[in-house]
Amino acid sequence: MFDKLMVWLAKHPRVLPERVVRGLFLAAADGAWLIRAKSVRQLERNLSHVLAWEKQNSDESSAHTVSHKELRALSRKGMRSYFTYFSEAMSVGARSEEELRARIRGAGEGLLAIQKQTDEHGANGSAPIAMGHQGNWDYDGFWAQFEVAPVTTVAERLANEAMLRTFVNIREELGMTIFLTGTPHLTEQLEDVLREPHTIVPLLADRDLSRHGEFVHAFGSMIRVARGPATIAFDTGLPLFVVNTYREKLSREQHRKAKTPYGYVCEISGPIDVEQYRSLPREEAIHEISQRWVDIWARGIAAHPQDWHMLQPIFAEDLDLTRLKDVPPEVKAQLQQFM
Template structure:
């Protein structure tokens, strides 16, 4: 499969995009119908989000159990959104600038602030952005260089070198500067990028099970997120923004320009005022900043759960804590008392 995807990315004009998209949607529906392992995990993750959402909306009534039909409907849309991302990524080489820009638009209470902060001649500063695996983050990066500022970001160093090279090539083709996880002094290199004017450093940070991850509350449970966004903001003193991306149906004229009936909204929230955390010790401040951006990000996920591409275990109920490093003793004790964590 990896070889097929790499070949498609290298030959994006061989088949019409609608054919590739249709094939990927068919594959998504088959996986959903068969409830392969990734679908089961997606539904476990979505259940947390949906039940948390009902609790937020229900007031004193609290969370209500999510019925199976609702969960299955959202998970099917989630699989179709996830597979659509891959079909778009693999055919991006056949899309021109105007067509790609027609597929994504920016919005949100933090967008104007972010543009003003990074604009040459006015703000002349840079900004880190926390985001998750939602929508099409590659399109976000392409849009950002024209609407806001050029992007430097990090890609996971995949074990499959062919897949790694494919996705790095796709993102570089879209105008992004890519660094890989495991790069020596990675945080320092990102901080150096932020020292220059007019740069964005968005980081996919919603899952990090390494010893460097930060445990935070999310959706009525606990997840471990990457420390990168909070660390960069704290160490540089720059404001931290949050991005959520979700699909929208396009109108007639925009759909014609985009060449597809669906596009994306990149919603920018924030900024978080990092100076508000200066009275804390550094580790406590990074934890508090991480919790603050997750609180904002989680509301965006809850509003569009079908576009959250999280098919891996993320909530502590699905993790084997005995295999995780540096679990805070108080968290381990609390979870052991709950009796709901794998061991």
């Protein structure tokens, strides 16, 4: 039912004012949070790792225990952030270019570096990017075509064909070129794209439970991330950048242009020079590069956990090891310590 509503809203983005659409989605978020739906409970388990890790690595002298109260408060913010993303995605067809550009800005130590790397006039090259399900990644892609380079990315092939087509249409409308997961020789096609000047390939990579995922350490546990960012960076020799996206309150002038009180920051970190891993065997190099970008990304998640939209099992403690395939014995031994 909810999927049908989203498809209908995306096809008729001007029927309802954006504030009404946002209000409907926020009400749904609060309802799910109040009854502690299964997805909310999983979100809280994921966030508990982040909070405990952040406390352990801070200068606080207090215990590293995460209280139920602070976890519930954070999960409510997280659900509202997540559903806000959907309200924005479904109504993007009613937004002008000025409104969208006012809703997101770039920042971070890697911003100038990636702009130089992909400079259109210098035709220096292209750049792969690792990122997670955080903030509004559709806005990231829209912003990037003006401030960095055109975007080619991958969308998950959903079982619901109507929802899949809806999200693909939204991203294409925002100027992105979209491949689907499961496309034959997908990695090779992305690498071919990156061998052309002036383009970027950002990949949502913070969750991959397929047999091809890479196990890395994160937030005092282990998660399985997509190998794509590390693989295409290593194979092409291009530096790998990392993106975190989070919400911010807009200034009065930006609020006027954006027609909404909140926008997003696309924070770019890196680059990670993959050439330093060239002496390693390929599989070991891909693992080390994956761990490196996850270390950078995790700091961004810890700084803005409310905008991490991870409502599925991701940490070793929540995974059924008997159902995971192609896990090396040494990795299984590491995973066992978290059970």
